[in-house]
Amino acid sequence: MRKGTTIICIILFLAFSNIPLFAVKAKRAKEIELTLWHSMSIYQGGALEKLVDEYNNTHDDVHVNPIFQGLYDEMKIKLINALKTGDTPDIAQVAIEYLDVFIADEKIEPLNDVVSEEDKNDVLSQFWEGVSRNRNIYAIPFNQSVQVLYYNKSAFENAGLDPEKPPKTWEDVIEYGNKLTHDINGDNEIDQWGVLISMEGVFGFTPLIRQTGGEFLNDDRTQALFNSEAGVKVMKLIQDMVYTHGIMPSNWTLFEGANAFLGGKIAMGPITCAGIKYAEENLPWELGIAPLPYIENKSVLLGGAGLVIFAKQSYKRKASLHFIQWLTNRENSIRWHKETGYLPLRKSALESIELRSFHRDNPNYKVPVDQLPYSRPPDFTPVLSQIDQVVRFAIEDIMINKQDPQQVLNSAVIKVNGLLEEEKRK
Amino acid sequence: MKWRILLICTAFLTLSYIQSQAEDEILLKTLLVKGNMVTDTDYILSYVTLKEGKTYNIDEIMDEINDSRENLEQTYLFTEVFFNDEFDENDNLILTIELKEKNYFLFGPAGYTGYQDDAFYFRNSVYVSYINLFGNSTHLYVELPFYENQGIVFMLQGRLKNVRYDFNIEYEHISNTSQDSVGIMPGLAYEITRNLFLGSSFLVNSADSDSFALYPFIEAGSRIRFPNDAKNWYYLRVSPYLGYNFTGTTFYGMEAHFNYYHDLLLRIIYQLKVKGALQGGEVPVNLLLLSDVRGTRFDGYSGDKWLSLTNEIHIPLPWDDAIIIVPFIDANIIGYTSVELLVGGGIGFHWYNLFQDPLVVEIAFGKGIMLNFQKRF
Numbered sequence: 001m002r003k004g005t006t007i008i009c010i011i012l013f014l015a016f017s018n019i020p021l022f023a024v025k026a027k028r029a030k031e032i033e034l035t036l037w038h039s040m041s042i043y044q045g046g047a048l049e050k051l052v053d054e055y056n057n058t059h060d061d062v063h064v065n066p067i068f069q070g071l072y073d074e075m076k077i078k079l080i081n082a083l084k085t086g087d088t089p090d091i092a093q094v095a096i097e098y099l100d101v102f103i104a105d106e107k108i109e110p111l112n113d114v115v116s117e118e119d120k121n122d123v124l125s126q127f128w129e130g131v132s133r134n135r136n137i138y139a140i141p142f143n144q145s146v147q148v149l150y151y152n153k154s155a156f157e158n159a160g161l162d163p164e165k166p167p168k169t170w171e172d173v174i175e176y177g178n179k180l181t182h183d184i185n186g187d188n189e190i191d192q193w194g195v196l197i198s199m200e201g202v203f204g205f206t207p208l209i210r211q212t213g214g215e216f217l218n219d220d221r222t223q224a225l226f227n228s229e230a231g232v233k234v235m236k237l238i239q240d241m242v243y244t245h246g247i248m249p250s251n252w253t254l255f256e257g258a259n260a261f262l263g264g265k266i267a268m269g270p271i272t273c274a275g276i277k278y279a280e281e282n283l284p285w286e287l288g289i290a291p292l293p294y295i296e297n298k299s300v301l302l303g304g305a306g307l308v309i310f311a312k313q314s315y316k317r318k319a320s321l322h323f324i325q326w327l328t329n330r331e332n333s334i335r336w337h338k339e340t341g342y343l344p345l346r347k348s349a350l351e352s353i354e355l356r357s358f359h360r361d362n363p364n365y366k367v368p369v370d371q372l373p374y375s376r377p378p379d380f381t382p383v384l385s386q387i388d389q390v391v392r393f394a395i396e397d398i399m400i401n402k403q404d405p406q407q408v409l410n411s412a413v414i415k416v417n418g419l420l421e422e423e424k425r426k
Numbered sequence: 427m428k429w430r431i432l433l434i435c436t437a438f439l440t441l442s443y444i445q446s447q448a449e450d451e452i453l454l455k456t457l458l459v460k461g462n463m464v465t466d467t468d469y470i471l472s473y474v475t476l477k478e479g480k481t482y483n484i485d486e487i488m489d490e491i492n493d494s495r496e497n498l499e500q501t502y503l504f505t506e507v508f509f510n511d512e513f514d515e516n517d518n519l520i521l522t523i524e525l526k527e528k529n530y531f532l533f534g535p536a537g538y539t540g541y542q543d544d545a546f547y548f549r550n551s552v553y554v555s556y557i558n559l560f561g562n563s564t565h566l567y568v569e570l571p572f573y574e575n576q577g578i579v580f581m582l583q584g585r586l587k588n589v590r591y592d593f594n595i596e597y598e599h600i601s602n603t604s605q606d607s608v609g610i611m612p613g614l615a616y617e618i619t620r621n622l623f624l625g626s627s628f629l630v631n632s633a634d635s636d637s638f639a640l641y642p643f644i645e646a647g648s649r650i651r652f653p654n655d656a657k658n659w660y661y662l663r664v665s666p667y668l669g670y671n672f673t674g675t676t677f678y679g680m681e682a683h684f685n686y687y688h689d690l691l692l693r694i695i696y697q698l699k700v701k702g703a704l705q706g707g708e709v710p711v712n713l714l715l716l717s718d719v720r721g722t723r724f725d726g727y728s729g730d731k732w733l734s735l736t737n738e739i740h741i742p743l744p745w746d747d748a749i750i751i752v753p754f755i756d757a758n759i760i761g762y763t764s765v766e767l768l769v770g771g772g773i774g775f776h777w778y779n780l781f782q783d784p785l786v787v788e789i790a791f792g793k794g795i796m797l798n799f800q801k802r803f
Contacts, residue, residue, distance in 0.1 A: 042745065157572040262691065282692045331510060331524075353511040353521075356497075357488035 001033035032062045032319045035089040037069040037078070039305065040143070043278045047339035055326055062319045064091075072305065076101060080309075081106050090311035091320050096130040096304060098305050098381040099138050104426075108308050110136035114321055122346045123328070130377040131148045131306040141305025141326045144338070144343045146300040146368050147207070147270045147292050154285040155180055155192060155266050155267040166268075166290035170237060173268065177247030180267040194247035196257045196269040197238060201388040201395065203301055204270075206378050207292065208234040208300035222424060224416040226391070227409035234401075234407035237295070242399060253402045257339055272303065273368035276341030280364065289364035291371055302375040304342065334358075376407050383419045443716040451481045455518035461525040465503055466561035470798025472587065473497035474523065487519070494523075500620075500652060501563050503528060530558040534567055534785055535799040542723050542794025548573040550799070574601045588617040590625070598631075598712075607633035617646065622646050629669070633712040639669030639677070649685055651695075661685040669707070675709035679730075690739070693747065699736040706730065709732075719756040721770030729761040740776070750776040754789070768792065 004081065021119025041049045045068055052066045069075050072095035079102070082088045094102070101194035103110045115137055119127070153163035159179045167173045177194025196202060205226065206216045217223065225231075241248040250259065260266045264285060270292055271279075279287050292300050307327070309320045324330065330348045334355050337344040349355055359366035378384065394412035404416045407419040433793050452667075457478045458469045474494040482490065494778050500509045504527040513519060537550035551571040559566045566582030571577050575783040577598035584591055594611045608631070631637045643665035651659055669677040681703045703715050709730070717727035718734055736751025737738045738754040752774035758763050770792030778784040788798040 040745055097638065284657065284691045286657070331508065335508070342511075353484075353487060353519075354509045356484075357491040358508070360488050361492045371690075 009154055015190040015281075027383075032058070032316060034062060034159065034311070034316065034323060035319055036064050036065045036323075037089040037092040038066055039069065039072050039075045039093050039095075041068065041071065044143070044274065044340045044342075045286055048163045049338065050339075051327060051332060051336070055323060058112045059233055059323075059326075062323060064323055065211055067155075069114045072098060076385075088310040090312055090316050090325065093142060093305045094308045096139075096302075096306055097380060097384045099131060099306065099308070100133065100380050100384065102134055102308070103138055108138050108207055108310070110138060111321075112137050114317075115140070116325075119325070119328075119386070122348050124345065124347060124350075124372065126302055126372060126375055126377070127343075127345055133380065140309045140328060141345055142305060142307045142324075142328060143274065143340070144304035144345065145272045145341075145393060146302055146303060146343065146371050148270060148273050148276075148367050149290040149369070150261065150271045150275075151268040151283055151288045151290060152261075152264060152266075153288045155264065156288070159267075159348060159407070161288070163288055166288055167293050168291075170295050173249065174241060174245050176268065177241065178245060181247045190246075190249075191265065193260070193266050194248055194268065195241065196248055196252060196260070196266045197241070198254045198257050198269070200254060201392040202378060202384065203303060203388070205234065205395070206303040207299050208237075208295065210376070211295040213296060213299055215379070217381065217420075221379065221381045222420055224387075224413045224420065225411040226416075227406070231409050232295065234403050235395075235409065236297070239398055239402070239405060243402060250402075264400050268379060273341045273343065274304075275341060278341075287364065289367045293324070293365055298371075298374045300371045300375045302377045318387075338362075341365060341368070343372065381420065381423065383423045383424070386414050386419050390419070439708075443719060451485050452476055452484065453481050453518045454487070454521060456520045458520070458522040459525065460522050460528060460660075462561075464527055464530060464558050464561055465525070465563075469609040470498065470523065470525070473501065476521065493683065496653075498523075498525070502650065503558055503563055527558070531556050532650055537571070537573070537800075538730070538796050538798040540721075540723060540796040542796075545584045548725060549575075551579075553579075554792075562586075565788075573692065575599060576601070576629075585617075587798060590615040590623060590667075592627075602662065605633070607631075609712065611641075613645070615639075621648050631710055631713065633669045633710045635673050635708075635710055637669050637671040637677070637710050639667050639713075641665050641667040649687075651687065657689045659687050663792075669710075669713075671708055671710070673708070675708035677705065677709045677713070679705035679709070681702060693742055695740040697736070697738040697740065699734070699738075701731045701732070701734040703737075704730065717758045717760050717768055719768040719770040719792050720754070720788060720790035721772060721796045722768055722794060723757075726793070727758070727760050727766060727768060729765065731759070731761060731765060733759045741783070748778045750778075754777055754788075756790075758793075774798070 008122055037050065038045070038048055049066055053065050054065050064074050067089070069078050075092065077095065078096045079088065079092055079094070086362060118264050123141055127144050128137065130135060130144065131139040149166060151166055156163040161179060167176045173195055180192065180194040181190060181194045183189060199390035202216065209216055209226055209230050212233050214228045215225045218225055222367060242250045248334055257269065260285065276289060291298070307324045309317055311317045328345055330346050330352065332351045333345045334352060336342055337349070337355070338358060344355060359369070381387070390412050394408050397408045398405050444608040454476055455478070457471070459470050474497070474527055476487070476490045476494060487736070494575030495507050495509070498504060499600065499740040502576070504525045505528055510522040511519060511523055527778035533552065533554045535550065536553045539550065540547050549571070551569050552565060553569040555565065555567040557563070557565045562584060563674060567579070567581040568581040572625055575598055577596070580595040582593045592613045594609070596609045597606070599606050602718060610612065610630045611627050613625060615623040617623050625643055625645070627641040627643070629639045629641065631639065642803045643663055645663045646663040646776065647658060649661045663790035664682045666680045684700045686698045690696055705715055712726045715730060715732040716724050728784050735757045735797070736754065738752050741751045743749045743751065754774060755771040756769070760768065772788055774786055776786050786798065786800040790796040790798065
C-alpha cells in the first residue's frame with residue numbers, strides 16, 4: 001500500500017506539475033539588479049511588493065529588490081547618510097516635501113528630458129506640481145494622497161444622524177460632534193468623542209488656512225503668513241472644539257487617535273485616503289468616507305511621495321525609468337488605487353471604465369478623487385521639517401496649554417522666518 | 427397655428443433626445459480574455475454578462491462589468507479580475523478581461539495523532555488536490571491514509587452554470603477487524619439564487635450491511651469571506667436523509683450545519699460552528715454519529731443524538747498575515763438514551779503558503795491530547 005501510495009503521489013505530481021506554481025523563473029546572468037528603497041509599511045508594502053514581483057516575473061532583463069527603509073522621515077535620514085557614503089539605492093521613494101533637501105544639495109538630477117510627453121500630459125498636473133521645482137521634474141509621482149473625513153456610520157446611526165449625510169463644513173462637524181460625544185457608562189469620562197483633528201503640524205494646518213483664504217508661506221518662501229487672521233481663525237476653531245464644545249480630546253497623539261478610532265472611541269476624523277482599503281477591511285463597523293469639511297472654501301493638501309532615481313550608471317538609470325514607467329502606467333495606477341486608496345495618477349485611469357465601475361461599487365474610493373480639483377501640495381522649502389516642528393509645538397501650546405492662538409502663532413512665525421532667512425543665506 | 431408650433435417643438439425635442447441617447451450608446455465590438463493559463467476561456471465567458479456585438483450606455487456597461495467581476499471573483503479561481511477598455515477608430519469598445527489565476531495544485535498532510543487512556547492512536551494521511559481541473563473549476567481531491575488502516579478518499583466537485591455536481595468515493599479497510607467499508611456518493615445541486623443551493627446526494631454504502639440512502643439538502647451562504655470587507659457571513663446546510671438496508675431494515679436522520687463568521691477587528695475573525703444530528707433505525711456502522719471534540723478520540727464516542735459547538739478566533743500575526751493563530755474551544759453533547767458532555771480546547775497555527783491550503787497544525791486537550799495536521803475544507 002505504501003509503495004502504491006508513493007507511485008500515485010508521483011503520478012499526480014507529474015500530471016499537474018505544468019502549473020504556474022512551479023514556473024519559477026530562472027535568474028539570468030545578465031539581469032540588471034535594481035534596489036528600490038520604499039516607505040510602504042505592512043499593508044501598502046504588501047501591495048507594492050506584489051506589483052514588484054509581477055514586474056520581476058514578466059521582465060527578464062531587470063530584477064527589482066524592494067527594501068522597506070522606514071517611514072518618510074527615516075527614509076530621508078537614511079538617504080542623506082547613504083549619499084555621504086555613496087551607497088545609495090537605484091530608486092527611492094521620497095516624500096514630496098523632502099525632495100527639496102536633495103534638490104538644494106544638488107543630489108538629484110532633473111528628469112525633464114527622460115519623461116515622455118505622453119506621461120507629462122497623462123499624469124495629473126497637481127502631481128507633477130508636487131515633484132517639480134522651478135519647472136524641473138525631480139521625481140515620478142507614485143503614491144499620492146489627500147485627507148478625507150473618515151466617519152463611523154454605526155455611531156451616526158446610534159446618535160440618530162443619517163449616515164449618508166456626513167458633515168460638509170467644520171461648523172457641521174461641531175453640530176454633529178455634539179450629538180456624537182457621549183459618556184456612555186455615566187462615569188463622567190467621555191467614552192465616544194465626536195471628532196479628532198490630529199493637526200499634524202504643517203500638514204494639518206496648511207489646508208485649513210487655505211480654506212479660510214490664507215496662506216502658510218509667501219510665494220518666494222521668505223516669510224511665514226500663518227499668524228494672519230485666517231490662521232488665528234483656524235486655531236480658534238480647533239481650540240473651541242476642545243474647550244467650548246467639548247467634542248474633541250485635547251492631548252491625544254496621532255497614534256492614540258488612530259487606536260481610538262479603530263476601537264470606535266472617535267466618531268469622525270480627517271485621515272489620509274491611503275488608509276481606505278485597510279480601514280474598510282479591518283474596522284469592525286461600517287466606514288463612511290466624506291470630503292474633507294471646509295471653512296469658507298474647499299481646499300485639501302496633496303501629500304505622498306515620488307520615485308527618485310539615484311542610480312548613476314546610464315544603463316541602471318534607463319532600467320529604473322523603465323520600471324517606474326511600468327509601475328505607474330494606467331493599469332497599475334488603477335490597481336494601486338484599488339489596493340490601497342492612494343489616488344490614481346493618470347487622466348486615462350480616471351477615464352477608464354474599470355475605475356469608473358469600481359467607484360460605482362466602492363464609493364468611498366471616489367471621494368478623494370473628487371477632491372483633486374481643489375488639492376494643492378504644501379508650500380515647499382528645504383526647511384519644511386524644521387518649520388513643521390515649530391508648528392507642532394505651537395499647536396500643542398494652543399490645544400493642550402490653552403494659550404492664546406494669536407500670541408502663539410506670532411512667536412512661531414518669528415522662529416519660522418528665522419529658519420527661512422537662514423536657508424536663504426546658504 | 428399654436429398646435430403646429432407645439433408639434434414641431436415636441437418633434438424637435440424628441441429627435442434631440444433620441445440623438446443624444448444614440449451618442450451615449452457604445453457598441454461592445456470585441457470581448458477578449460487574457461491571462462488564463464489554465465481556465466478555459468468559454469468557462470470564463472459563461473460568467474460574463476456583457477455580450478459582444480451588443481450596444482450599451484456607459485451606466486449599463488459599468489453595471490455589467492461589476493456583475494461579471496463579482497461572478498468571476500466568486501469562482502475563487504482568480505486573484506485579480508481587471509477590465510481594460512480601449513476604443514477603436516469608430517469609437518467602438520474593445521474590452522479585455524485580464525485575469526490572474528490562483529495556484530491550483532495543493533498537497534499536504536491530513537489527519538491526527540493522539541494520546542488517550544495510556545495509548546497512542548493515529549489517523550494520518552496525505553492529500554493531493556487540484557482546484558481547476560479541465561479549466562472549469564472542477565475540484566479533484568484524493569486522500570491516502572498511511573496508518574494501520576488502508577483506503578482512499580476520492581472527491582470530484584464541479585459546476586456547469588447553475589448546476590453543481592459532486593462524486594465521492596470513500597474506501598477503508600480496518601486492519602484490526604479486517605472489515606471493509608465503501609461509500610459511493612454522487613450528488614447534484616441547483617443554485618436558485620446566489621449562494622442558495624437545493625440538491626440531493628445518493629449514497630451507496632457497504633459496511634456491516636449493504637444499503638443506499640437519499641440525502642436531499644438545502645445550502646445557503648458561504649464559508650468564504652466575500653466580498654473581502656464583509657463584516658459577517660454565514661453558511662447553513664440542512665439535510666434530512668432516509669436509507670434502506672438490503673437486510674430489509676431502514677434508517678433515517680437529519681443533519682444541520684451552521685457556521686457564523688464575524689470580523690471582530692483588524693481581520694481577527696470569530697467563527698462559531700454549530701452542528702446537530704439525529705438518527706434512527708438500523709444505521710450502518712460507518713454512518714454512526716461520532717464526536718468531533720478535538721483532544722478526544724473521534725471514534726471514542728458515538729450516539730444517535732449529537733450537538734457540536736466549535737468556537738475559534740482567527741488572529742493573523744500583525745507582521746505576517748499568512749500565519750494565523752487560532753485558539754479554540756469545542757463542545758459536544760452525544761449519546762443514545764443518555765448523553766455525554768465532552769469539552770476540549772487548544773491552539774492552532776494556520777499557515778497559508780503556496781503549497782498548502784493552508785497547513786493547519788493544532789494541539790488540542792480533551793480526554794487526552796491530540797496533535798492535528800489538517801487540510802481545511
